[in-house]
Amino acid sequence: MERAELVIEGARVIDGSGAPERRADVAVEAERIAAVGELAGWRANERIDAAGLVLAPGFIDVHTHDDGALLRTPDLPFKLSQGVTTVIAGNCGISLAPLPEGAPLPAPLNLLGGPDDFRYPTVESYRRALGAAGHGVNVALLVGHSCLRVAALGEDLERAAPPGALTAMQVALELALDQGAIGLSSGLDYPPALAAPPEELVALASVLRGHARAVYTTHMRDESDGVVESVRETLETGRQAGARVVISHHKCAGPKNFGRSVETLAMIDAARRHQPVALDVYPYTASSTALLPRFLRDPAMVLVSWSDSHPEAGGRRLDAIAADWGCSPLEAIERLDPAGAVYFQMDEDDLRRILAHPAAMVGSDGLPGRRLPHPRLWGSFPRVLARYVREQGLLDLPTAVHKMTGLSAETFGLEGRGLVREGHAADLVLFDPETVADRAGFEDPEQPAAGIARVFVNGVEAWRDGQATGRRAGRFLTH
Ligand SMILES: [Zn+2]
Structure with a gap:
């Protein structure tokens, strides 16, 4: 007779591939999904009756700034409470590592923490610190272009990196990738990177070619009046560097630019015929960042x-x-x-259009560690499931889950994750599709979602009935 540590019975399985739901049992053994199907004959140490609940792959938050929070609040309740089991850190050109100790921390680096938090000159040292403390969700790290700039140029950031400094940045990126980082991110709309010309990004993104699944994500130079030119620059950077690109938190900001997602998405569609391009989006019409x-x-x-x-x-x-x-x-x-x-500067129709795009993944862009964070920190994933699936019918449930799981794992090269499939990591979420909802608002943003019943990270129960279990089974994910 077959046996497993855990069998989840009778769930509505949505497997993350975009395929329709089906009723099935799922067995978990040694951190992995051991079987999916009719498993009534299996013996198990624990059985969970999941009748009426959806069982999906744990959500992957592809756009986070959780680098420091993973060390400060390792249970990451604002993510586990949404059903998130993996976060991609280091977005928007800023990452906690690599950066030499004592380096200047111009905005927006300070969104990640202060001088006491930036103590990781290498990805390896950050990874060791994470391993020592333990963390509740899996993490994969992008290397921030602005951090590479600060390390190479110091305070003198209002210039293109001269050849020597650019080589130093390439070497630092190469080392970070060798130590497990999964790609490069940029934040070209922020002071430390404003003076970086497109060629600088091409030179750095070209380093990714030596690392098969590495990605280049970008908070583009201009998300408002210059959004079309910025999309053009991004696609061109990816093409010249031969890199996979992800446009971060895609938006068309400012009333003048409402509706321009028709144009930007058409450009992305045209490019996708020749080069790999994806995007992430959070389900709110307000953005949040440094006050500049x-x-x-x-x-x-x-x-x-x-x-x-x-x-x-x-x-x-x-x-x-x-x-x-x-x-x-x-x-x-x-x-x-x-x-x-x-x-508050985006249009609901643009948001709906972007979210529905086949290459769009859900990413929260949440900013932990401050009072009154934008509610996307606690609410992004349940809000998509409640507002855009159940209430508005913009997406069907398998498509929405795909944008939170299978598509995300595939885009970021997270092998063996993002699907409910035999042999895959047992990152799982059980939720009630009738009641799942975000409860975080702008005035009261630190509220866990409703309807998220249980969350498993690498087969270990990490969230149950509104609380973190404190069992930290997250891993540092590499290619
Ligand atoms: Zn950003």
Whole structure:
């Protein structure tokens, strides 16, 4: 007779490939899925009756800034509570490693932590620290282009990297990839990288060619008036470097640009006939990042999330703060620095169009570790399942799950993950499709989702009935 540690019985299995659901039992043994099918005859140490619940691969959050949070709050409740079992860290050009200790930390590097957090000159040292502390979800790391720049150029970032520095950045990237990083990310809309010309990115992304499944993800140079030119630059970088590209948190920001996703997605479709291109998106029409003068459009649409110099400003609108202080919004931004904010600046139709695109994956872009984070940190995955599947019918459930699992694992080269399939890692989530919902709002953002029953990471139960179990079975994933 066959036996397993765990058999989950009678679930509505959505396997992550996009295929329709089917009723099946799933056996878990030694961190892996041992069998999928009719397993009534199997013996098991534990059986879970999953009637009425959906069993899916654990969700993969392809766009995170959890690098530091994995060490500070290793259970990662804001991710496990959504059914997330793997996070891709190091997005938007910023990663906790590699960066020499004592290096300057210009915004947005400070979104990841302070000088006490940046202690990892190599990916290997970061990986060792993670291993020593243990962590509740799997993690794969991208190397931040802005960190490579800071390491090579110091404070003098308003220039293209000269040849010697560019070679040093290539060598550092190569070493990081050898030590297990899965690709390169850039944040070309942020001060440390504004002066980096396209050729600099091509030279770095070309390093990825020696690493078969490596990816280049990019927070593009301009997500508002210049979004079309930015998509063009991104596709061209990928083409010249021979690299797989992922456009990060794709959006068309600012009322003037509403509707332009028709154009950007058509460009992506055309490119996909010749080169690998994908994108990620979070299900909100507000963005969030550092509070910087260059991101200011309408101060009435900016909600300050946190400010180190004026903590009392958290949760208030920028126009109200400026009015109270009797100063201009730009001056208020200066006084609030360093600070973070939420920007209400996207169109629902663009969001729906982007989310429905066949190459679009769900990524939260959540920013942990601060008061009043954008609710995407706790709500992205259940919000897609509640709002865009159950309520609006924009996606069917197997398609939505595919965008959170199989497509993500395939795009980022995470072999043996993202599918409910014999031999795959037992990263699993059990949820109720009738009640699953995000509960995090802009005023009360640190709320776990409803309807996520149980979450397993490498076969170990990590979340149950609204709480982390404290059993940390996450792995550092490499190619
Ligand atoms: Zn970004």
